[in-house]
Amino acid sequence: MQYRPARVEEIEQLAQLRKQQLIDEGQQPVCNMDRELHAFFAQGMQEDTLVEWVAEENGALVATAAIIFYPFPPSFTNPRGIRGYVTNVYTHPAFRGRGIAGDLLRQLMAEAQKREAPILMLSASAMGRPVYEKLGFVGYESWMKLSLG
Secondary structure, eight states: OEEEOOGGGGGHHHHHHHHHHHHHHHTTOOSOOHHHHHHHHHHHHHHTOOEEEEETTTEEEEEEEEEEEOOOOOOOOOOOEEEEEEEEEEEEETTTSSSSHHHHHHHHHHHHHTTTTTTTOOOOOOTTTTHHTTTTTTOOOOOOOOOOO
């Protein structure tokens, strides 16, 4: 298993992994979002606000995890005001249970430390929650959501 940052020329494969993740989490593929996914990955990689890591075996991408860095108002606990949002954590079913997601997440955590982003946030699926908890993530009930669309 080889772990490395994703490359721009792999955007199509990253988009396919993202769509499979959403389907595995219970979403129905009711629209074509290929153009939007391509733009998302391309812009984030170009602006260096998206760091995506992949696990590759025999030339195939079998897992991925990403972190999006975004500005937030500075605070006493985060004077630089940089936060990281962990997303796109997905492992192909045939490769689950081997610690691959944890390995990828540790790469993202190291990147966050390098960028002095002391806070990482994420939205956990039921399947992912134990992986995140093992790495020290803690669940909070303080998030609220308003759907406008």
